[in-house]
Amino acid sequence: MAPFNKCKVVLVLEFNWILYCVGHAVDTCKVTISQHPFKEVDHSVNTVNITCSFSVSGCKGSPQMLWFRYRDFTHEALCTPECIEKFEVIGSLSDNSALLRINKLTVNDSAIYICGIAFSNSNSHTSKQTGGGTILVKRGSEKYSTEEYIPMIVLSSLLFLYSTTIFAIFIFYKSKSKLVKKTRKGDEKGEHHKNMSGQTVCRAIVQELYKKRYAQDHHQPECLEPDDTIYQNR
Numbered sequence: 001m002a003p004f005n006k007c008k009v010v011l012v013l014e015f016n017w018i019l020y021c022v023g024h025a026v027d028t029c030k031v032t033i034s035q036h037p038f039k040e041v042d043h044s045v046n047t048v049n050i051t052c053s054f055s056v057s058g059c060k061g062s063p064q065m066l067w068f069r070y071r072d073f074t075h076e077a078l079c080t081p082e083c084i085e086k087f088e089v090i091g092s093l094s095d096n097s098a099l100l101r102i103n104k105l106t107v108n109d110s111a112i113y114i115c116g117i118a119f120s121n122s123n124s125h126t127s128k129q130t131g132g133g134t135i136l137v138k139r140g141s142e143k144y145s146t147e148e149y150i151p152m153i154v155l156s157s158l159l160f161l162y163s164t165t166i167f168a169i170f171i172f173y174k175s176k177s178k179l180v181k182k183t184r185k186g187d188e189k190g191e192h193h194k195n196m197s198g199q200t201v202c203r204a205i206v207q208e209l210y211k212k213r214y215a216q217d218h219h220q221p222e223c224l225e226p227d228d229t230i231y232q233n234r
Contacts, residue, residue, distance in 0.1 A: 027127070028124060031056050031128065032055045033052065033053070033132075035132055039137070040139065041138050042138075043141050046105050048102050048138075051134075052097065052100065053097040056096070059119045059122065060119070060121060061119055061122075063093055065081060067079040067083070067116070070111055078113075086103045087100065089101075107138050109138060110136055110137045113134045115130065116130040117130075
């Protein structure tokens, strides 16, 4: 049911834009439309009616009723205002309600049916509106019910949660791996700096010892030479 509801929102915006392009006058005409959100029929039903009620204010002239449907990811114009085969509008628009009748109903007619009301003599953005859409479902000969779709919805939700969890775990480990690599690189850099500092200290000590030894070797007192005069006197 959730995909149908999302499609209904998109279709309402799309068909409102289509209806908006019909009028040319400026006024305060306002149209409000209501539709039943869901209708399910048995596989034995051959004809079905989809209701559409509306109210107007500040509008002049007679409105046009249009019907669209969304099926298999495409939309079809059923009555604009002339209807194509097996579809017809029943009722008077003066009563602010009308029906779309579908004859020779089949399972393939299961779709979203959207009602539209347009006052073609007005260009007010509220003078051409569409309803929220009616989801029509005709059960097959197997007599499937809407309750049998619940396990599919639950399964889809679980799959979504599973995919979200896997994605979150993947992002977490990827971030953790980057952090570990960065930490290792910092440790290696610190160790290298430490080794270099040790080597610098050793080198300084060796140079200092060398300087001291050099100073000792080149600053010893000179030996006194014997005095020749002493020997001469003797």
